[in-house]
Amino acid sequence: MLIFAVITIEVLLMIYPISWVIRTYIPVVVIGSYFISIIIEYIQKKKFYNNLLDTINELEEKYLINELIKEPSFSEGKILKKTLNEIDKSMLENVNKYKHFQEEYKExxxxxxxxxxxxxxxxxxxxxNNKNQVTKSIDEELDKVENYIEQALYYARSxxxxxxxxxxxxxxxxxVNESVKRNKNAFIQERIKVNIHDVEREVSTDSKWIIFILNQIIQNSIKYMKKGENKEIEIYSEQGKEKVILYIKDNGVGIKEEEISRVFEKGFTGTNGRISNKKSTGIGLYLCKKLCDKLGISIKLDSEENEGTIVRIIFPRSSYINFE
Amino acid sequence: MQEILIVEDDEKLRNELEIFLSKNGYNAKSLKNFENTKEDILKQKADLVLLDINLPNIDGEYILKEIRKVSEVPIIIITSRDNEIDELLSINYGADHYITKPFNIQILLAKIATLLKRANNAGISQEKIDCKDFVLNMSKSTLEKDDKEIELTKNEFRILKQLVQNRGKIVSREEIMESLWDNESFIDDNTLTVNITRLRNKMEELGLKELIETKRGQGYILKRRGE
Incomplete structure (x- = not known):
């Protein structure tokens, strides 16, 4: 295209008697300015696209890219920006649709x-009103149903x-008392001793959520008790530096060392959970962790096989500080 | 007999609650239709109201607020909504207690008893249970016979009270433990044995020998004198 333009100019110039100096000067200027404009455009584009790539690499939420790049001055850039705009809009609509679905489902x-x-x-x-051996047995099953329902509720909430x-x-x-009471039937039937001490402290949290969490932990302790005598669960709290720690300690079967790091994973059942009559779903502790994260408290688990398990719930300073 | 009004739209739950409360010595009545709920509740002049907060077509919270404008009757909210905010709201609107379905029936009973006691209690109330051979003093947690008196621990008192309430019937160890657990005394099997022994010794001190009989493998029974 450039060559065509220069030839055209040369042909036109041939009509007039102009000195060769001018005749060469004009095409040189044309060619020169053409290249200069190409270089300027190249620099502009390079700056824009480099900026685009750098930003998107640094950005954690990459979908926000469109908000962060400046309106480019050249036309391909403008097209790109406009396209991104449209993509954003339609994606947002789509995301909102699913948010709405989920909200509705939760409701x-x-x-x-x-x-x-x-x-x-x-x-x-x-x-x-009709107490006997049969209804008592049904009652126990109903307790299980209740517990599964509770899990579903908190799963939705989480x-x-x-x-x-x-x-x-x-x-x-x-x-603590409330969650122990909820499991009184199991404790009494299985002859598990409960030892609660040093719990005269206050923390700021949602009591319903924390009761659910404790309930899951206590049920695990009950489920994975050793056979025989001296079954015990100990619950106590401690004032740490900048935190209050609640311990739930049992002397049950414990967890294999290599499995401890995975107990909070969704669906993880481990060796204990696969023992035929235990039927673990791998949801309880997963939910505990998730709810703790939401409440801003941490949950840790230590265990030794055949010795027992200790779960620590750690309330950071912010959750018990007095703002008065 | 104290009257409890049940305001609950689920028919079966309502009927069973009525049966249960009647069995436990209350005059239980219930509303069957919910067109003028507020007026009906007030008309009944019950001693205590069990109010379901999710009634058909009516806002239970509104009813609660309206009742509180004119009456101080003890109200226990029964609901299936289990969250902190609803509970706080109900208490703010003037409910005395908030119990979520499905409820622990013993805890419901205990709450009813406490509320009724508080409401009736301008000093006079059933502070003593006369058991013919002896008297249980509820306020002092003591056992009285003639002019002698002996102090009982919290657990001993509860055990004896439960035996008294079921006098002539066998009460299983599990039942005793369950009721102690409901009252947040999380004792184990051995502790129960110790408690029973101590209770027996104390009764013996007052000359109430061999009143608590062990039924092997079944539980305990509080005999009537001369049986």
């Missing part, structure tokens, strides 16, 4: 759970983006 689960609790409550009342909990000051003693 349905919550509603369903409230609904199903009514027939369970009614069944439990029938059992209470997946939402918005805040679904309410933090206030709670006495450790209150929520």
């Amino acid at each position: 349905y689960i919550e509603l369903w759970i409230h609904e199903i609790k009514i027939p369970i409550a009614a069944s439990k009342m029938v059992i209470e 997946n939402t983006l918005e805040k679904d909990y309410y933090i206030r000051k709670c006495k450790i003693k209150d929520f």
